[in-house]
Ligand SMILES: Nc1ncnc2c1ncn2[C@@H]1O[C@H](COP(=O)(O)OP(=O)(O)OP(=O)(O)O)[C@@H](O)[C@H]1O
């Protein structure tokens with residue numbers, strides 16, 4: 001099946017066209033970014049807008065450079081990244097395990113359902129004061145907030161994946177006399193792999209929401225702290241620079257999950 | 270001949286919130302060793318229920334289901350191969366489940382796969398096989414544990430007509446040459462007539478036995494049977510029974 005095929009002239013033309021189009025889209029994305037930056041920069045330097053309020057790309061760049069030189073950039077990035085990752089892994093692991101338990105026991109699932117529905121709907125930030133009292137004002141509180149924000153979503157997504165296991169494949173395994181543990185390991189876990197990946201993707205977003213929210217409420221360092229601090233002392237350059245850093249970090253984490261997806265889901269159609 | 274499976278006055282009721290469904294009522298029949306039995310009946314009459322009862326996946330509400338064979342293999346409408354496993358690993362699945370995944374058993378299963386034309390596909394994933402090939406792989410998986418009785422629930426109905434005739438022919442030959450006892454459920458009269466030694470006709474729901482026929486074809490193979498004069502005779506007779 002893998003022998004080289006000789007393509008017709010039209011097909012080659014078609015391939016060339018698609019390639020060109022893709023290249024165009026790729027370049028256009030950068031162009032849009034550059035254009036936005038240019039307009040922003042221009043508007044600020046010609047004082048069409050007040051650069052004190054809107055900041056500008058060059059000011060953001062300078063702020064980042066200063067942060068980098070003083071050595072505090074990676075300090076703040078490190079702290080936020082650490083909290084986010086820790087919260088992410090706890091939420092994902094606990095979410096997976098709890099979803100497994102819920103899959104295993106129908107009674108447990110049905111009894112706990114209303115609790116999950118309510119917890120899911122609850123804006124987690126409402127629990128901020130409690131978290132500070134319970135976990136103090138350090139990183140522990142922020143990680144707790146991250147877990148809190150991500151956990152329920154992780155559980156519900158994963159449970160959905162487990163419950164969607166194909167009925168006929170279940171029947172097939174039962175006809176072979178499979179135990180519940182065998183059904184879990186041989187069918188439910190592998191067939192819910194795509195659900196796990198999508199759960200990871202959602203959880204990445206949730207973890208950032210959680211950690212930044214946590215830093216808003218209580219923190220002494222981190223990107224969220226910089227944003228709040230910048231806002232309070234009206235250093236909009238600092239706020240914008242921090243948001244930019246956040247964008248880069250979130251995109252990076254998402255890209256890692258997308259890469260994992262590519263590696264894991266090769267053979268399935 | 271030795272009996273492999275016997276239904277004695279079997280009744281099966283389903284209970285749901287909407288009410289009670291009597292799916293099977295006073296069903297009696299038996300299958301002997303080496304027989305190829307087809308059960309036909311109108312759609313929704315309880316055929317799948319009968320097979321689930323035979324497999325022990327359901328317990329009858331009344332009556333008795335006795336299976337004298339030690340083991341059975343179940344084959345479903347779709348192949349249900351696991352897409353994340355290679356064909357080789359799919360075929361070994363029942364061995365793993367029954368914890369008899371020994372080198373000898375594996376070798377036996379692979380020998381079957383080789384004998385029936387799956388040799389080159391053992392390392393492939395199901396998505397790269399045609400529908401007919403996949404169903405064949407599903408049959409080899411069913412045969413991997415060397416079952417005494419094969420339970421087939423409309424195993425060809427998901428295939429297109431051409432493939433269906435060929436796969437049916439295939440499966441028939443494999444089952445015959447491996448000397449297996451088989452119970453085939455179908456709503457396709459011509460399929461039943463082309464493979465079975467015996468045909469049991471079920472009534473509309475609740476299913477019970479309407480009639481039992483022993484077919485008298487000189488030549489066994491499905492495609493040859495379809496050319497025989499007897500074929501249309503049996504087809505008409507069963508068609509009339511089902512639509513009476
Ligand atoms: N798990 C179940 N719970 C409740 N009712 C059921 C269940 N399974 C089947 N039934 C009902 O029992 C009757 C017989 O179903 P069954 O699937 O055995 O019929 P069938 O002959 O295999 O149908 P088909 O021709 O569609 O394959 C149907 O009316 C169906 O609605």
Ligand SMILES: [Mg+2]
Nearest residue numbers: 316317318422
């Ligand atoms: Mg059915």
